[in-house]
Amino acid sequence: MSIKELAQRLNVSIGTVSRALNGRADVNSETRKRVLAAAKAMGYVANQSGRSLRQGATNVIGFTIETNVETRSQGDTFFMSVFDGVQKVFARHKLDLVVLPCSSEDDPFDHVRRVVSRQFVDGLIISATQRNDPRIDFLIERGIPFVALGRSQSGGEHSWIDMDFEGVAAGAVARLVARGHRRIALANTASGINLSYIFEASYRRALASHGIAYDPDIVLRGEITERGGYQICDRLLAVADRPTAMLLVNENLAIGIYRRLHEAGLRPGADMAIIGLRQSPQARFLAPTLTCHRISLHDVGVELAQALLAGMPAYKDQYPLGVVQKIWPMELVPGESDPPLGG
């Protein structure tokens, strides 16, 4: 199963076998054929450790995610879709994608540090970027190629891909205002994820641009889960001068909000306009359907992979993109959850 056995069987040197398998030019086409045939017959596949040790590269890309279900930042199929896009690109370069879950008991920074120092991966995609994210400075300092899924305030120049939360907030507020709403609540996350700050700031700017005063009483933070939505809605119903509309930082919240409204005898949509963030698979099947924003996560994955390759010496020339900092547009998908006020 090793290259040595293969070489002995063929009566050639291991160097020749290696060259044949790696498609180098200086090997007779006849012997190459023999080698490839024998390798296939014997089911030979190069040992990763040996190759990595020699080459100083593992041909493995890591993708870190956090497994804390309470603070999960995305819906149920979010990462699966992204992975799919990432792998599509990597497959062309014989790169392997491995997902490195950071357990809820573990610290994301330590997690990245362990992964990097073991020289496990040639590159890294990190997600759930915090506003101040020590991982970013660390990766820059170590010179590890990486891309962040989500902006951060930290550190020097690095590649990242994010979604257009400014556009979403501006568009959603404008839409709600046009439909007669002036009292618009925000359901945000309590975690330190950068999205939280960006979204709230955009929301405030959008309100200001329509001459609406910011009211901290209707800007609430909680878990990004169905339960979190329920709790936020619950607190919101107790506010004097109840809002007529809500903007959500995450679509998972919607289900809990719908539920709480039902319990209060209110109808989502008619009695409380709601606009969600991302179009999850279930958005179109809620009642009322949720107004939210379309984005191709598969394409986000593709772009993540390309941005990462652009930062890796071995692939730089194939992907001359430099430092990629891209805000991905999100397109509003009208639903039934934000009808005109009083209409």
Added chain:
Amino acid sequence: MSIKELAQRLNVSIGTVSRALNGRADVNSETRKRVLAAAKAMGYVANQSGRSLRQGATNVIGFTIETNVETRSQGDTFFMSVFDGVQKVFARHKLDLVVLPCSSEDDPFDHVRRVVSRQFVDGLIISATQRNDPRIDFLIERGIPFVALGRSQSGGEHSWIDMDFEGVAAGAVARLVARGHRRIALANTASGINLSYIFEASYRRALASHGIAYDPDIVLRGEITERGGYQICDRLLAVADRPTAMLLVNENLAIGIYRRLHEAGLRPGADMAIIGLRQSPQARFLAPTLTCHRISLHDVGVELAQALLAGMPAYKDQYPLGVVQKIWPMELVPGESDPPLGG
């Protein structure tokens, strides 16, 4: 950063450094302290490739998942909970968990074959087991320690962990019958996943035990998504002698079903009893809340890890479990979605 540099700095041999770091006995406690201090100061961490090459073991465990969003057996939150449990066990043994997503364009069997032949991992957890799953025979033949999340008909003895679908089907049918239902539909998956067969067979047995004839017209298969639920419900509404209850192979279906019922002017629960499979985070926040089944995915993860270790030579003695084949119980959580008929 290599052991050599560390040794030079300390004026000891690399062998001593290695022994000190690995906690071997034959090294002076004073030098050990010096080595550990220097390693920490210089941020030294052993190179994985070198170690793996020498030891013939990678200390990495793979967990394969499929990212095809249409036929996915489970979503992000399911697996994240399981990962969390798995990692809890592995962390104690300095084993790393890496998740190996199988892209929707890839074949799961090829995927496993690639992973194994590259000697990437010391052990494997596979999910979404098919009724006939070539991966299982392959892994047995190759002698790779593995555990399957889900039963299969394939191959020889191997460890697996599964959930009690028989119990769920029997209990749910009994419950529905007790509540006056005799015409109970089944919403199943069209994929070849073994769960599909087990669930349907259990459903048929349960019907028979209550003297209810099996009617293929109300056993439908589709995507395990919200859309799939919508479509299945749509087809079901067109059936003559419409069923009064539905049993779901997956809770994601519920949202689409609720929606389709609403469109038809029917109320989920009151006009169509519904029992889902697993208690997803949203089950309690749907309106009506979904009757479904509780299971600790964290504990499933813990058991998966232990079963795997029991099959690995280096850990056999610490986990003397032999071949683990366990059906995990699921506990019914009553909701509002399956009230008594006509009540």
Added chain:
DNA sequence: CATCGCACCGCAAACGTTTACGGTGCGATG
């Protein structure tokens, strides 16, 4: 015929570890 170039291949070093083996020095024991 001598020389050159070229296609092809073998040799051996190197990547960073771990570990069996042997060697050193020292205190204790006879």
Added chain:
DNA sequence: CATCGCACCGTAAACGTTTGCGGTGCGATG
């Protein structure tokens, strides 16, 4: 004082690759 045992440490081989360097043989060229 000779010897033994032991604690500790250095040496070097080995894991499976890749790759620079040099060598062989052959056809072509002068």
